[in-house]
Amino acid sequence: MAGQTEPAFAARVWQYQKERFPVFKHGALIAAFSSSAVCMSALLRGQQAFPEPAAFAVGFVVLFGLFLQLRISDEFKDREEDARYRPERAVPRGLVSLGELAWLGVAVAVIQVVAVAVYFPLLLVLLALAAGYMALMGAEFFVVDWLKPRPFVYMVSHMVVMPLIDLFATACDWLVMTGRPPTGLFWFLVVSFFNGVIIEIGRKTWAPAMERPGVESYSSAWGRGKAVAVWLVSMVLGYGCALVVAADIGFFIPVALWLGAVGLAMAVAGRRMVRAPDERAVAALENLSGLWVFSVYLALGIVPMGVAVWL
Secondary structure, three states: OOOOOOOOHHHHHHHHHHHHOOHHHHHHHHHHHHHHHHHHHHHHOOOOOOOOHHHHHHHHHHHHHHHHHHHHHHHHHOHHHHHHHOOOOOOOOOOOOHHHHHHHHHHHHHHHHHHHHHHOOOHHHHHHHHHHHHHHHHOHHHOHHHHOOOHHHHHHHHHOHHHHHHHHHHHHHHHHHOOOOOOOHHHHHHHHHHHHHHHHHHHOOOOHHHOOOOOOOHHHHHOHHHHHHHHHHHHHHHHHHHHHHHHHOOOHHHHHHHHHHHHHHHHHHHHHHHHOOOHHHHHHHHHHHHHHHHHHHHHHHHHHHHHHHHO
């Protein structure tokens, strides 16, 4: 109507986050991720006291920013498909523009750089490594026509960013304290790769009634059975790597039991998704993906460090 004014940028960004990057939901998972990485690094070094608060703060601020920037990058990367097949999304319907999101991403980058430079400038190298790989992802590694028809290769190439992000988070401890990564860190980074795969497949495996023309999903690309199989295999492989890490920090049995219980629930949910796919089965797959990742990071960093400090 005449006389109406466009909502303020802050209000539109707040609505955008509700739809595309819920800050509280994602923030809790990112806080578990970053805190676990810092604690895990300290545990692998043999430290039995919580690292300094600044390590946790910088890890969280940078990782939250990186995941937000990944979301913004996806908005650019998927703009044509969204405009054609998902016009209800925030960008194609005009809630926010790509230009506004670009400026938001730049503002976040400034905050990240300042936080890292004040805390420990050498960390900027690892931040640049993660950010550089994210830029390649945004450009689809300059082989988009080759990648798109190969969903498995596409997924793997994009999930490599998870260990790079995790490397930065752990370095908020080990780079500052010793200057070299602790023994056993490799397996923790591999765990983060499989966690990324689990989240990715869990949120893009749908029931037949939920599939949409032009909208990519692993259930449509591979078939529902294969998508669930890859999801479960990723869980099992991640579980195995997590047990290696748990053994290194003397927390094998609790991790084996805890993650084993969550893994069993995932197996049950996967079986239901294959046999009786509906919206509830889809929701269970996505929710259990998040629960698995949250549990892994609690069990491999925060909880064992808390036990070590308490005892």
